[in-house]
Amino acid sequence: KNQVEQSPQSLIILEGKNCTLQCNYTVSPFSNLRWYKQDTGRGPVSLTIMTFSENTKSNGRYTATLDADTKQSSLHITASQLSDSASYICVVSAEKLIWGAGTKLIIKP
Amino acid sequence: NAGVTQTPKFQVLKTGQSMTLQCAQDMNHEYMSWYRQDPGMGLRLIHYSVGAGITDQGEVPNGYNVSRSTTEDFPLRLLSAAPSQTSVYFCASSLGGPASYNEQFFGPGTRLTVL
Numbered sequence: 001k002n003q004v005e006q007s008p009q010s011l012i013i014l015e016g017k018n019c020t021l022q023c024n025y026t027v028s029p030f031s032n033l034r035w036y037k038q039d040t041g042r043g044p045v046s047l048t049i050m051t052f053s054e055n056t057k058s059n060g061r062y063t064a065t066l067d068a069d070t071k072q073s074s075l076h077i078t079a080s081q082l083s084d085s086a087s088y089i090c091v092v093s094a095e096k097l098i099w100g101a102g103t104k105l106i107i108k109p
Numbered sequence: 110n111a112g113v114t115q116t117p118k119f120q121v122l123k124t125g126q127s128m129t130l131q132c133a134q135d136m137n138h139e140y141m142s143w144y145r146q147d148p149g150m151g152l153r154l155i156h157y158s159v160g161a162g163i164t165d166q167g168e169v170p171n172g173y174n175v176s177r178s179t180t181e182d183f184p185l186r187l188l189s190a191a192p193s194q195t196s197v198y199f200c201a202s203s204l205g206g207p208a209s210y211n212e213q214f215f216g217p218g219t220r221l222t223v224l
Contacts (some may be wrong), residue, residue: 034213043215046214049212089151093208097207101151102151
């Protein structure tokens with residue numbers, strides 16, 4: 001069964017700290033892996049898209065990694081800001097998009 | 110560019126009522142889709158379209174209809190609303206489908222409550 005599991009479910013960190021969010025998937029055949037940011041009450045916004053041949057991809061303070069062998073991805077946020085408070089969703093593309101339930105990140109001042 | 114727009118932002122219906130959620134995009138994207146988002150769950154695909162005149166079912170299509178008469182518009186119709194359809198609905202568009210490398214753009218969502 002195609003599944004995307006994210007951990008932790010929620011995370012609270014202090015402003016300025018770094019954090020890493022995890023995504024494990026069992027999806028076949030694999031096309032690409034996406035990370036989205038979803039602010040409360042808004043639609044998801046794409047952060048990165050990676051194919052199996054891409055190990056790392058950055059978007060400003062966001063860096064996604066992909067290990068296609070172990071079927072794991074991570075999203076690292078550097079020097080967090082209050083505006084990073086959001087849900088971060090991992091999505092794996094096969095013939096369709098398989099959505100994770102997301103990690104809710106709260107940045108405290 | 111307005112991107113993907115959705116109306117209304119909020120809607121309250123009584124059980125059995127019907128309504129149409131509107132979605133439009135101005136990016137000339139061929140691929141459009143409707144999702145619902147429920148607490149603690151990932152987004153679930155309701156219906157999608159690969160171009161004008163072509164629609165297909167996603168994983169949770171029951172109780173919903175769609176049509177795609179133009180590239181720009183992709184309305185979602187609730188035929189007879191049920192409390193189980195209480196959810197947040199998102200419309201999305203992209204140049205290509207899921208297997209493509211194309212970014213998917215989302216609308217702001219419609220929060221629907223069925224009493």
